[in-house]
Amino acid sequence: EGRVEVYHDGKWGTICDDQWDDRDAEVVCRQLGLSGTPKALSWAHYGQGSGPILLDEVQCSGNELSLDQCKKSDWGQQNCDHIEDAGVSCDPFTGTDVQLIQPDAVGLTTHYLACSAEGAVRLAGGRSPGEGRVEVYYNGDWGTVCDDGWTDLGAQVVCRQL
Numbered sequence: 001e002g003r004v005e006v007y008h009d010g011k012w013g014t015i016c017d018d019q020w021d022d023r024d025a026e027v028v029c030r031q032l033g034l035s036g037t038p039k040a041l042s043w044a045h046y047g048q049g050s051g052p053i054l055l056d057e058v059q060c061s062g063n064e065l066s067l068d069q070c071k072k073s074d075w076g077q078q079n080c081d082h083i084e085d086a087g088v089s090c091d092p093f094t095g096t097d098v099q100l101i102q103p104d105a106v107g108l109t110t111h112y113l114a115c116s117a118e119g120a121v122r123l124a125g126g127r128s129p130g131e132g133r134v135e136v137y138y139n140g141d142w143g144t145v146c147d148d149g150w151t152d153l154g155a156q157v158v159c160r161q162l
Helices: 022-031 152-161
Strands: 005-008 011-015 039-041 053-055 087-089 099-103 109-113 121-126 133-138 141-144
Touching (some): 022 087, 121 152
Parallel strands (some): 011 053
Antiparallel strands (some): 039 087, 099 109, 109 121, 133 141
16 A cells, blocks of 8 residues: 555656546556555545656546556646645455564564454565465464465465465
8 A cells, every 4th residue: 555656757756636546546456466455545645745746637447457558647747736646555454454574483584464354365484575385364273275286376366465
């Protein structure tokens, strides 16, 4: 979650929240490779940016793969101030997740979401938040995933769910 910034013509800038809605947030979350419940936030919910406001009047249908495919004003054409910077949340647990980082006995770290959502995944025993043993929360407990039939496709699903 955070303020949405885009890179265009060699510079980073924000997006104005005029017409900004959950369909636009869905495209942003998809473009970032994040799953979850997309939620659009306006009025600089995550703070005001600085520099140029690069997009305005973004109107996605929600099926696009990137913001560039959405109907929008021309790059740099806008009538906004940074108090209108757009934000998104791609929270897979609709506001109930809290990331905890807990060192284990051998100096490795377990990264997981502290919630009771069935099907939540975490990585344990890795040296960074992006690696480790896959564990799934089910029926009140965390359990491991058997590697029979495990492929890169399964790993991609887990990474998107994280």
